[in-house]
Amino acid sequence: MTDTSLHRSLPDRLDNPLRSALLSWESLLVLVAVVIFIVNSFASPYFLNAWSLSDLTFNFTEKALIALAMALLIIAGEIDLSVAAIIALASTLMGLALQYGADTPVLVAIGVGTGIACGAVNGFLVTGLKLPSIVVTIGTMSLFRGISFIILGDQSFKGYPKSFSWFGQGYVWGVISFELVLFVLCAVIYFVLLHRTNFGRRVFAIGNNAVAAQFSGVRVDRIKFVLFCLTGLMSGVAAVLLTARLGSTRPSIAEGWELEAITMVVLGGVSIVGGAGSILGVVLAAIIMGLVTFGLGLLNVPGIVMSIFIGGLLIVVIALPILFRMWRQRT
Amino acid sequence: MNRLMKHREVWLALAIVLVVVLVTLRFSRFAQPANLLTIFNDTSILMMLALGQMAVILTRSIDLSMASNLALTGMIVAMLNAAFPGVPIPALMALSVLIGAGLGAFNGVLVWKLDIPPIVVTLGTLTIFRGMVFVISGGAWVNAAQMSADFIAFQRVVFLGLPVLSWFAIVVAALFYVLMTRTPLGRAFYAIGVNPTASVYTGINVGRTKFMAFVISGAVAGLCGYLWISRYVIASTEVAGGYELTIIAACVIGGVSIAGGIGSVGGVLLGAIFLGVINNALPVINISPFWQMAISGTAILLAVVLNARGERSKGRIILKTAEIA
Numbered sequence: 001m002t003d004t005s006l007h008r009s010l011p012d013r014l015d016n017p018l019r020s021a022l023l024s025w026e027s028l029l030v031l032v033a034v035v036i037f038i039v040n041s042f043a044s045p046y047f048l049n050a051w052s053l054s055d056l057t058f059n060f061t062e063k064a065l066i067a068l069a070m071a072l073l074i075i076a077g078e079i080d081l082s083v084a085a086i087i088a089l090a091s092t093l094m095g096l097a098l099q100y101g102a103d104t105p106v107l108v109a110i111g112v113g114t115g116i117a118c119g120a121v122n123g124f125l126v127t128g129l130k131l132p133s134i135v136v137t138i139g140t141m142s143l144f145r146g147i148s149f150i151i152l153g154d155q156s157f158k159g160y161p162k163s164f165s166w167f168g169q170g171y172v173w174g175v176i177s178f179e180l181v182l183f184v185l186c187a188v189i190y191f192v193l194l195h196r197t198n199f200g201r202r203v204f205a206i207g208n209n210a211v212a213a214q215f216s217g218v219r220v221d222r223i224k225f226v227l228f229c230l231t232g233l234m235s236g237v238a239a240v241l242l243t244a245r246l247g248s249t250r251p252s253i254a255e256g257w258e259l260e261a262i263t264m265v266v267l268g269g270v271s272i273v274g275g276a277g278s279i280l281g282v283v284l285a286a287i288i289m290g291l292v293t294f295g296l297g298l299l300n301v302p303g304i305v306m307s308i309f310i311g312g313l314l315i316v317v318i319a320l321p322i323l324f325r326m327w328r329q330r331t
Numbered sequence: 332m333n334r335l336m337k338h339r340e341v342w343l344a345l346a347i348v349l350v351v352v353l354v355t356l357r358f359s360r361f362a363q364p365a366n367l368l369t370i371f372n373d374t375s376i377l378m379m380l381a382l383g384q385m386a387v388i389l390t391r392s393i394d395l396s397m398a399s400n401l402a403l404t405g406m407i408v409a410m411l412n413a414a415f416p417g418v419p420i421p422a423l424m425a426l427s428v429l430i431g432a433g434l435g436a437f438n439g440v441l442v443w444k445l446d447i448p449p450i451v452v453t454l455g456t457l458t459i460f461r462g463m464v465f466v467i468s469g470g471a472w473v474n475a476a477q478m479s480a481d482f483i484a485f486q487r488v489v490f491l492g493l494p495v496l497s498w499f500a501i502v503v504a505a506l507f508y509v510l511m512t513r514t515p516l517g518r519a520f521y522a523i524g525v526n527p528t529a530s531v532y533t534g535i536n537v538g539r540t541k542f543m544a545f546v547i548s549g550a551v552a553g554l555c556g557y558l559w560i561s562r563y564v565i566a567s568t569e570v571a572g573g574y575e576l577t578i579i580a581a582c583v584i585g586g587v588s589i590a591g592g593i594g595s596v597g598g599v600l601l602g603a604i605f606l607g608v609i610n611n612a613l614p615v616i617n618i619s620p621f622w623q624m625a626i627s628g629t630a631i632l633l634a635v636v637l638n639a640r641g642e643r644s645k646g647r648i649i650l651k652t653a654e655i656a
Contacts, residue, residue: 081576131635134393134450135589138576139631146625153621251621255573259454272448302470304568308462315441315455322445 025269025321029284032317033291040295047298054175058245059297060264060290061179062238063257064283067264068190069234071282073227074265075194076206077274080122080228081137083235084257085144090114090239092148095157095249104163111240112233118144119232123225141258148251157249168245179241186234191279203227207274263314264289288313339586339637343601347608354612361615368493374607375500376555376562380574381581381599382507383551386544388582389520391527391591392449394545396438397552398574399460404430404556406464409473409482409566416479423482424557431553432546434460439545443538449545457575465568473566483561496558503551508596516543524592580627581606584634605630 040047047053066083073080090111094102097110118140125136170178194200205213206220214220243249268285270277289310296306355362380397387394408427411418434456441452475483486496493501511517519540522530527537560566585602587594606627613623 125632129636129639131639132589135579135583135635136632138579138583139628139635141576142580142624142628142631144628146622146628149621149624150619153619259457263454266451266454272451302465304462304465304470306462307458308466311455311458311462315447315452315459318447318451319441319445322447 026278026281026284028317028321029268029281029288033284033288036288036291036295040291040298043295044298047295050175052294052298054171054177054180056290056294057177057180057183059294060286061177061183062241062245063261063289064183064264064286065186065238065241066231066234066257066261067268067282067286068186068279069227069231070261071265071268071270071277071279072190072194072200072203073231074262074270074272075274075277076203076224076227077210078126078133078224078227079137079262080119080231081134081258081262082118082122082141082144083231083238083261084254085141085148086115086118086232086235087239087242087254087257088148088251089118089144090236091243091249091253092151092157092251094239094243096151098157098160104161107160107164108167108240111243112236115232115234115236115239116229117232118235119229120225122232123228126228127221127225145251152249152251158247160244160247165244165247168241168243168247179245182237182241186237187279187283194279199223204275207271207276209275260289260310263310267314267317340595340598340601342637343585343598343605347601347605350605350608350612354616357616361612368497370607370611371500371604372494372497373611374603375496376558377577377581377607378500378600378603379503379551379558380555380578381585381603382503382596383548384578384582385585385587385594385596385599386507386511386520387449387541387548388579388587388589389524389591389594390541390544391524392442392541392544393453393579393589394435394438394548395450395453395575396434396456396460397548397578398571399457399464400431400434400549400552401556401559401574402568402570402572403434403460403464403467404553405560405570406468406473406556406566406568408557409478409560410468412479412482413473413477416482420481420485424554427553427557428550429553431556432550435545435547435549435552436542438549439542442545443542446538449541461568461572464570468566468568470568473560475564478561478564483564486558486561496562499554499558503554504596504600510547511596516540520544521592524588524590526592577606577627580631583631583638586634586638588638602634 070080070083093114094107094111097107102110122133122137122140125131125140126133167178172178172181194203202213202218202223205216205218206223210220238254242254246253264285265277265282266272267288268277268282270282292309292313293303293306296309297303351362351367360366380401384394384397404427407430408423411426412423438449438452438456441447442449486494486499488495490498509517511520519530519535522533522535523537523540530537530540559571563570581603582594582599583589583602584605585594585598585600587599587602609626609630610623613620613626
């Protein structure tokens with residue numbers, strides 16, 4: 001990461017102080033979410049409606065899928081800025097395969113496979129060649145999206161089959177979309193992976209002190225490599241969903257999503273310098289961002305203005321606890 | 332270390348010469364002085380921005396908000412010019428530097444006083460500043476017809492054979508050279524990047540120095556806001572969208588270490604020129620401009636591999652934390 005010069009202290013007892021700190025962050029997020037939800041329902045008469053709320057989930061599920069994997073990566077002290085470019089490349093290759101008559105299963109395999117391959121490239125550059133992830137992924141970000149531009153230029157791929165569109169537009173039960181079900185499923189999987197397995201503990205260990213983790217027998221490079229592949233995988237999945245939902249591929253697809261995914265992760269309480277964070281926080285942050293953008297959308301606020309709220313939310317939510325701590329120390 | 336750095340810059344310069352020679356083989360007029368000066372002029376803005384970014388990266392920070400700062404400052408100056416054509420250009424330029432520095436100071440205060448990681452702060456202000464462009468302009472454009480003739484013409488005036496824009500790049504580069512090598516502040520940027528803990532013990536205020544780095548990158552972004560708008564004669568919300576990463580790319584190609592403490596003015600200038608030459612060469616040799624992105628991505632990756640080679644031999648301690656009093 002760019003900044004390793006932050007204070008970091010390890011409590012001598014794990015349970016109480018750490019857990020209460022984590023709880024307070026997530027309860028803050030719940031509070032913010034509830035407030036925004038209430039404001040939304042007063043601000044627009046169209047908000048409290050099953051279909052509106054269902055539409056709302058489309059606002060964040062795809063980005064949040066990436067944020068789940070990104071959270072693990074950031075906790076381990078790395079970052080991936082190339083996720084949106086991976087979406088572009090995966091979507092472009094799916095479109096290319098479509099031109100050669102590929103069927104839905106093949107398309108999905110190509111999308112997900114491209115994601116994993118791109119993640120492996122990032123992982124190799126970072127762990128194999130020992131390069132800083134922020135620069136590597138700025139480079140691969142240009143490279144992956146650049147390849148899409150080479151293939152597509154100013155053209156677009158269209159005409160995805162109905163069975164493929166279902167992934168982005170289909171409903172499993174009533175108003176419950178496939179995307180939402182997939183997101184909930186993945187959130188549970190990532191929760192278990194991070195908070196209930198050895199693998200998850202090692203991710204935290206690496207983020208707190210990679211050298212110490214290495215000496216304690218954690219295969220730091222292998223785990224980081226897996227995390228990059230997972231982030232690539234989730235980007236590939238997001239590419240399938242987004243392409244299916246939009247029904248077309250352009251090289252500029254999903255532009256700027258890397259920053260939104262990282263914003264979700266940081267808003268969710270994951271420390272940008274690594275070593276701390278929770279999946280619950282990331283899920284809550286995703287919901288908050290979905291609520292904010294959808295609520296403002298109902299009020300006809302243009303997307304670019306929403307980004308002010310998202311950016312402001314990011315800074316304010318990070319700054320508030322710090323200001324509070326400073327104020328408490330002073331009195 | 333100095334010899335090594337010189338070595339790097341020599342290699343980068345050779346790479347640039349190689350590209351120019353290869354392109355000239357296909358298209359003989361590419362290497363003509365007039366064309367090379369055009370490329371230099373085209374790259375001026377990127378050079379200045381990359382120098383500002385370097386000051387920040389040296390202190391182990393990063394400024395992702397430079398392009399948004401540029402767009403916001405540019406829009407403010409353009410709207411002022413459209414509304415009050417009488418305001419002289421030097422005043423507008425001074426204003427753009429001030430606005431840019433102010434926006435940079437906002438980043439800097441959050442990093443200094445609240446100790447929020449720079450990547451988080453500037454990720455937030457990246458979206459906030461760009462959103463502000465839309466808010467103040469209402470999504471409308473300011474186009475050539477609304478700008479005053481002076482506003483557009485100023486940077487195109489040829490002085491001693493070079494357009495004013497090129498002179499700006501030269502003067503800013505000279506100022507940065509003096510700042511980085513001859514002033515306590517510039518040396519403090521390096522010191523913080525190499526070893527924050529030792530910097531504290533030598534009496535450097537780490538937080539304030541970082542703040543100054545952000546003010547400088549902001550001021551440069553602000554100045555470039557005016558220059559960009561008057562060069563491309565359009566102010567809109569999309570101005571320089573995604574350009575923050577090109578700026579960082581120029582730094583990385585120029586040998587600036589993202590871990591802080593390593594980088595030189597000469598290297599950054601060459602890094603920017605390298606990107607400028609590539610961008611100008613592609614259309615000349617009939618390669619679709621759509622290749623540009625993939626090529627600069629490859630260049631970044633190659634550069635970072637080479638950077639890592641140079642740094643590894645030194646064995647710097649980068650795991651120590653700073654004890655900011």
